[in-house]
Amino acid sequence: MTAIGGGGAQAPFDASAEFGGSEVRDWFTLLKPRVLTLVVFTGIIGLAVAPGHLHPILAATAILCITIAAGAAGAINMWYDRDIDAVMRRTQRRPIPMGRIGADAALAYGVMLAIGSVVLMGLATNWLAAAVLAGSVGFYVFIYTMWLKRRTPQNIVIGGAAGAFPPLIGWVAVTGQIDAVPLVLFAMIFMWTPPHFWALSLWAHQDYERAGVPMLPVISGARETRRQVVIYTVLLVPLTLAPWWMGFNTAAYGAVAALLGANFLRHAWLVWRDEQDGAGVSLTGDAPARKCFKYSIFYLFLLFGALAADRLLLA
Known part of the structure; x- marks a missing residue:
């Protein structure tokens, strides 16, 4: 996969180079931690107000899955948007434009986290919650990041649905229904x-x-x-x-x-x-x-x- 308007051909993936030259905080930055605050909070609210009961360990696991999935979507977004991130003042110091993390490594990181969070959500709560979680990641990556963001000024209106999923996911994790x-x-x-x-x-x-x-x-x-x-x-x-x-x-x-x-x-x-x-x-x-x-x-x-x-x- 390549980004629309991306930076052209890339060097072959070298795991030692990709992971050895970066620091833990750079991998954390890929998850967009400031955005995660609201995501986690609204997910907790959805879970807390839902009728029914979920064991505290399973509830904590569900919130962890929401957090990881949202972070994974952020990492894939940074992979795809690395070309525009490099020219925007707000984003040009992110790990990929600065060369601290390679694009291939960031993509692999995001995909693995996304898959792991969805599978864990299904095993810990129910597969409808896992499906909604997967849908939220897919919507952010494919609908907002890859399709809407660079094509229409209505990108944030339609794409805003991606950030609206957490309370729904939390609720479904408890109840098993929408x-x-x-x-x-x-x-x-x-x-x-x-x-x-x-x-x-x-x-x-x-x-x-x-x-x-x-x-x-x-x-x-x-x-x-x-x-x-x-x-x-x-x-x-x-x-x-x-x-x-x-x-x-x-x-x-x-x-x-x-x-x-x-x-x-x-x-x-x-x-x-x-x-x-x-x-x-x-x-x-x-x-x-x-x-x-x-x-x-x-x-x-x-x-x-x-x-x-x-x-x-x-x-």
Whole structure:
């Protein structure tokens, strides 16, 4: 397999050279540890609120599988995107562009971790959970990374499904079935992803432009991106109230979700109202977009934490 627009022919794989010249932290970096934090957290929430019981050791194994699978997908993503990572300031110091880990070794690492995590999930919990886990890796690698990312500014909208799987996987690991509640949790993360990522892309658009990645600010401009941040946030907030409307959570969760959502809407509105020039380029260094991006991470942690606390302690 070769990346679209990749770096051409590669030298034969030399295991001693590939593994001997790198350090443990580089292999850990391939797993995208900062991204894993949210993945693991939402997976734990899905598992914790699911009806039924899973032995603590099996529950810990399920979370480990979700973590490893997500990391494996990140490693394969870094293998495929090594050409654009090398020209983007945000990513050019990653292990593959810096030559600390070879492309072939990174691919083998990711594939082996992905296969191992899926098999272990099936053996430890159930094969439906393993299938959903495999689907999440496949979606991120084949649908988002290889198909959408370099072809359409809607890449993060459709591709956002990849990051929405963890609570669904956690739920299925316990129950062995797919129900309405985990699908709502999936939809909440799916709808959260565009305003979260487009806030980032507003102040990182030069990186994407340099790499030829058709992110929304590059293709449609900053003003349209700001509008989309507001639209998706407006769609997200009512959706987060669905667990309360469905009777899964109490009004206490609904109140917290509404307050958190109102603040997210405030941040999105400030992004829209950011002082701009005639082309819609920020005159403040995209300060509101940076704050919106940071708050969006804080928001998702608190939202899912409130959902679990309400379900487990108050319901």
